[in-house]
Amino acid sequence: MTTLTSVLIVDDEPALRDLMARWAVSLGLEPTTASNSEEALERLRTQRHDLAVVDIVMPGRNGLWLVDELRRLHPDMPVVLATAYTDKLAEADTYVADFLIKPIKRERFALAVDRGRKWRHQSLEESRWHARLAQEFDASLAEIMTSVHQQRGSIPDDVLLSRLAAERVPDVMTHGERVAGFAVLIARETGLDEQQALLVERAARFHDMGKAAVPLALLSKPSRMTPGELAVMQRHVEAGADILEATDTLGAIAAVVRASHEWFGGGGYPATLSGRAIPLGSRIIAIADAYDAMTQTRSYRAHLGRNEAVAELLRCSPSQFDPDLVVAFLTVLAETR
DSSP states (O other): OOOOOEEEEEOSOHHHHHHHHHHHHHTTOEEEEESSHHHHHHHHHHOOOSEEEEESSOSSSOHHHHHHHHHHHOTTSOEEEEESOGGGGGGOOTTEEEEEESSOOHHHHHHHHHHHHHHHHHHHHHHHHHHHHHHHHHHHHHHHHHHHHHHBTTBOHHHHHHHHHHHHOTTHHHHHHHHHHHHHHHHHHTTOOHHHHHHHHHHHHTTTGGGGGSOHHHHTOSSOOOHHHHHHHHTHHHHHHHHHHTSSSOGGGHHHHHTTTOOTTSOOSSSOOOGGGSOHHHHHHHHHHHHHHHTSOBTTBOOOOHHHHHHHHHHTTTTTSOHHHHHHHHHHHHHTO
């Protein structure tokens, strides 16, 4: 189990601050104290700490503000929140290792320290796991890029990438084919000429090419991903575009693939584009991709019915999807009944 050796105690009540410091010493910890959030950050600039005990209600910037700063600057440091105002606890999140309700007893303080130790151990284990996933991703991407460079020109690029993807993620190309089928129908419905529509279809077919580099542990995970795991997974978009750019004939669709996970209202990835700054083909693929994903069974959830998936597309317009393109999709979907 991870060892805690130091604690930062932040509270504007001098008597309680000093009392908790003495408790910390009795638990084998070296305490440092601060009377407000700004002073706490100043302490952290010159000395590392393994745990922070933070009062919520303090003059100036409150403890919740400090927690956000600690999350940003010291993500592996557990935080215990202390307060006499229980209604404030609803504003905290899972970043907090434990809560102390004032008046605080020594036994409860010791329990909070132990929970902080367990939280830190889990956080460090997760950091190591995320680093391992990132290394696996980088290694797989390097192998794919090497294969592309070695085989380019010997067989058509479409065939080469389809084989590379199918070897690593068997269902990625079948998903791509379904998405391409929906995407070309939307493209035609919106008035794109046949050449443009076929470009969108091709981009849709390879929009998840980068998943060939994603570790299998993430692709097959039966539960929701942690933020760190999700960050590794989201790298597949840039990776897919990079792979396409490494070919002789598919580079023209790389920009469309790179923006295929952006949100119409902002908040997507990798560049947080919004509105019509997102290429039209990317906006089309986003809708086709989401619909196909929702109507297929995944390892972490059952599939949705057609009507449920349509309702979800409408609910997420215009925050995630271009509402005009959703209407176009519903039109072609109705024609395929």
